């Protein structure tokens with residue numbers, strides 16, 4: 001059988017993310033990766049400002065592209081010896097939307113309470129955009145889930161905020177944590193809601209030439225973080 005030129009054994013997946021959830025999710029499906037988290041001198045927050053009137057789907061995909069550009073610069077700066085053909089960069093961004101309004105990470109306790117009151121008793125969307133790049137080739141996907149929240153009491157909201165869980169999460173809740181108790185129904189992708197839709201991510205990695213079964217047995221050893 002002829003070797004498939006797209007299936008290169010020397011490819012390393014670089015997860016360009018500071019999100020512990022994305023790392024856990026990628027581990028869950030057994031994809032070895034190296035971490036390429038933002039450096040302390042990078043202003044990651046500045047990437048995430050929405051433009052006036054920007055639709056949520058446009059926003060989340062644009063921010064993911066910006067994260068990818070920053071990651072390409074970071075790889076060139078931190079690992080100049082790595083050929084772009086030997087690296088698959090992986091980035092994602094997650095946002096919550098209701099009636100076209102974007103709900104990002106809460107900035108304060110009051111902001112978290114405001115977001116949770118807004119989501120209470122309604123169905124919102126969770127959008128996660130994923131982007132991979134290897135050399136000049138880029139592959140992208142957008143995964144959207146629908147999540148229906150139960151009606152939350154002021155006590156529910158106050159107790160949840162005290163737990164600290166809303167902070168650092170788009171929409172001020174975590175499906176993987178106590179926030180699951182608010183979810184009456186969901187359709188879509190649980191991993192997408194938590195930050196990395198695994199089905200779509202694996203498809204993108206494969207499109208970029210990554211394989212779980214490389215010809216060389218060394219990939220597993222060389223790409224562990």
Ligand SMILES: Cc1cn([C@H]2C[C@H](O)[C@@H](COP(=O)(O)OP(=O)(O)OP(=O)(O)O)O2)c(=O)[nH]c1=O
Nearest residue numbers: 017018019093094169170173174175193194195
């Ligand atoms: C809705 C939801 C979001 N989240 C998290 C996933 C993301 O970490 C976060 C959305 O913020 P993002 O800006 O997508 O990601 P991040 O800043 O945490 O990490 P990165 O370095 O990759 O940019 O919300 C959950 O963990 N659970 C949930 O149920």
